[in-house]
């Protein structure tokens with residue numbers, strides 16, 4: 617098992633949890649030339665493609681390093697959430713609705729959390745689908761995860777995820 621991230625502290629943190637059967641490296645997910653063709657059974661991209669200004673090179677590189685029959689699981693921010701936002705609140709703080717605007721405007725979105733500024737990239741659903749198909753992948757599954765009753769009992773604040781999807785999961789395979 618090989619884990620990659622461009623951010624050295626993320627890799628250092630992963631190494632602290634290593635179990636001896638895994639390896640972690642600082643690397644650019646858009647350039648996997650240090651990996652052989654057809655050398656992996658499965659690849660997982662977890663909330664990374666939303667950080668990439670373009671997803672084509674990462675998608676092509678993952679296709680190349682997978683074995684035929686290999687799978688690529690891509691977990692991402694749902695474009696319904698990355699287009700504009702945020703939730704609109706009433707005067708009493710009640711959640712009213714979510715803004716969906718500028719959906720077809722691909723590009724950088726700037727936002728802040730815990731006092732830090734972040735940039736990630738919005739693109740419509742069709743851009744993801746075209747990139748995956750152009751790289752040669754077939755789409756096996758598309759999942760919009762939402763919280764279960766059990767999740768909501770533990771984390772009631774997740775109820776807005778039953779109203780507007782926050783995440784999406786593509787399960788792709790290399791023929």
Ligand SMILES: C[S@@+](CC[C@H](N)C(=O)[O-])C[C@H]1O[C@@H](n2cnc3c(N)ncnc32)[C@H](O)[C@@H]1O
Pocket residue numbers: 620621622623626643644645646662663664667668
């Ligand atoms: C939203 S975070 C998710 C991190 C981790 N996958 C997780 O779930 O905790 C996005 C990650 O993508 C990494 N990243 C951004 N651009 C990258 C690139 N070109 N190659 C590899 N990693 C990149 C960032 O350093 C960051 O750790």
